[in-house]
Amino acid sequence: MKADYIITNYNSVTSAFLMEEGRLVKACPLYNGSILGNLYIAKVVNIVKSINAAFLDAGTGDYLYYPIADNQGKEIFTKHGNSTKLCEGDEILIQISKEPIKTKKGEATSNICIKGSSIIINRSGEIGVSGKICDEEKRNELKETLRKVIDKYSDIHAGAIIRTAADKIDIKQVVDEAETILCKLKTMIEQSAYMNSRKLVYKVENRYLDYIKDIIVRQKYDDFSIVTDIEDIFDDIKQMTSNLEIGGTFSAEKNILIKLFSDNMTTPSQVYDIKSKLEKGMAKTIYLKSGGSIVVEPTEAMTVIDVNTGKAIRGKNTENTFLKINKEAAEMIARILRLRNLSGIIIIDFINMKQSENVRELVEHLKREIAKDEIKVNYVDMTSLGLVELTRKKESHPLTLNDFR
Template identity: 35%
Template sequence: MLKEILINVGEEETRVAVLEDKQLVEMYIERAVSQRLVGNIFKGRVENVLPGMQAAFVNIGLEKNAFLYVEDAVPARAPEGQPALSGANISDILKPGQEVIVQIVKEPIGTKGPRVTTHITLPGRYLVLMPTVDYIGISRRIESDRERERLKEMAARLKPEGMGVIVRTAAEGVEEEELRQDVQLLSKLWRKILQRATHGPVPALLHRDLELVQRILRDVFTEDVARLTIDSRPEYEKVLDLLDITGPRLKFKVFLDERDDLFRLYGIEAELERALKRKVWLKCGGYIVIDQAEALTAVDVNTGKFVGSTNLEDTVLRTNLEAAVEIARQLRLRNIGGIIIVDFIDMQQEEHRRQVLQVLEEEIKKDKTKTNILGITQLGLVEMTRKKVRPSLSEVLQRPCPYCDGRGKVLSEETVGIHFKNYICDLARRTSADTILVEAHPLVAARLIGSGGGNLRDLEHRTGKNLYIRGCQGQHIEDVSVRPLYDQADIQANTLPVTPGQVLEVRIEEPHAVNLHDGIARLDGFILDVEGAGALVGEVVPVEVSKVHRTYARARLLK
């Protein structure tokens, strides 16, 4: 598998794309205004202890207090990794006002503050140092029993007394001296953190994790990466300087490409646009639909345009197999975390179900983020969980729609029209004004006016008021402005934007719905029926207003 890393350094953001066989699989984005918090170490003060939730809130100096679970607050762990205080109560461990050193393990997302732990981890290139835990662990991705045993023996010799280490995947085949340098560097860093914790105010930042490019070099740029391309010369030189210390063997894989459109040349920009859409097309013609909700993400698989060539069961199997590969890629690319439900197309044969599940499991192994597949149900639903430590791609690049508030839908014009029709009747009973002005989206205004003004006449009859309904193109479809007009000058200024004999230049937007010979123009939502302009759609023409009605005006073309 050909693995590449592309780094785009901009003024306001740095973006890193990870490609496998020329296909985008992971995306990292860091902006100056929203620095990453995971990995940062703080000295904080316990604000609240909640026995009912077995958790505490810790003030670490951020906008929202951090959340500390009881299992993340237990002082120490036994060598085999089990909590030393089994069933401990949060009230026995922490007290309000107590000062603690914590590390952020989960970014603040939405209304939730960051999640923290007292079990500090300091990642290096080959090892992760755990100063508060006496433990040795080996990466699960190292499959050779012989290599695992070799690394475990070295780790036991090198780890500081009373501390723990986890040997990372990158350490496979590495000599003891390189591991020793990692341990010494991380131990020195921990001593500095403890020294800072004894001085200064509380809360305080004790240690900031590396910036994005440095983290990529530490965590992603390993021996299996064929090429790292960066488009910034200053950052390129920094990368080479850092690799001189951490990985000189990797320097020959680093390349500088100062073209402005590096991401566009590799198709990353187009792939990012697709990664924000609900529907993802498969090569076979089928497609998957991804819906991210608050509590879980639902993925639906469909055959789409794929009709197969043998039989239905074969068509379904081929679609599901291709979907399994794409789903695993999309989870990594979109950085989707939490509960994930995949609705594969129903398969009759148990063997086919096993095949699909096996392919999904194999693809998930490529993902460094911890993912658990709980199996496939009789309905063809696969239940999964994926650890969520940072915002998803959509949360980074998008925000909820200010119009629909993230619902993805708005009320229909019929629904809005019925609601405000009742509101107009209620207002008419409460006001002494003889005239009421209604401003609404053109679709809602048309619904209130009705064909030939029938609905408007009925509404005026019911309310006993003069109603002026104006369509405003810029108005949100769910917002309708209804207000009484008391002064005659106010009525004239707000209800009739044109007067007979007035000369205007207007753009013909569409032909008349009934009389195609005429064209329709709009002036702040007020309709102008222009005689003989049906063939001039899109053109700006001079007209003279000939007659003004309450809901529209007629005009003639000027030659």
């Protein structure tokens, strides 16, 4: 598959756009307002026993929700009273696990998690391996080798999740990355003991670099181009890729092109037709090539998506027509979830089909499409009314056109 990752100033907002085979599947404003993944020293301002949760002040502008049961025994206190439990006035090191979304407060956790290209370091005390690494011998070798490294950091309850990318690189590279992240995490924990509350300890920067690195290491695309007309960003990408090794090499044979766009007569936005593709993907009603359409209705509780036949009913074989529209709609819906960053509960009302084999074919097609998402999407069920239920993990707020203005 061919993909292009474009970073440019769109409507004066520095943004990144991912195209797969010319279709826009991901858009992200690169402003510095995100606090997801940042580490802070937070003060416990209130404990609500009825919901077994605390509310913390980390200086982020609003209180953070902190589920006590999920973090029991994992707290990293920088200031603590005499009680064995979490108390009001205590100060702890936390990480932002969920950003504030609409009326919901942001969420904090003590299970600090730092992502690398091939490994995720956390404080679970356990080692997990991606289910996509199928070679049992490789899985066991990775776990045994990493266990020796993790055990050296038992004082911070270190754990790890070995990512899919680890299957494509040498184990030594995975170990080296784990050592680097573990050392960084231990240093931050030790230094936090001398910091005041409402203090930023660690900020996730240049998220686009992590995203690019992840794509390259996982070798997700056969042909991958990175295009930008911003010189500072181009230099950052070149610096990152020059330090990156994939199985000992990083070269043209990987079909990766990094290009500084320098045409004074046009812009990357115009060349890749970003405006029309973004507006179409963000529209309430999206028209399909088959003649059907889908209507996207975000609500406070869930996102509802309706698939309509429109002008597509031609001839006598309506069942095949319905299947064709539904499958095209499934592909578009999977792209919309990524593009708009929709999360939580998603209900899809596909066109009703009478033949059970067509329903099964549609469901399998939808599962294949949502599996392409970087964020976990669960197919839950199809109800007796024919409504498909999905859930998508919440990480940050959903996007609209206003985020790019």
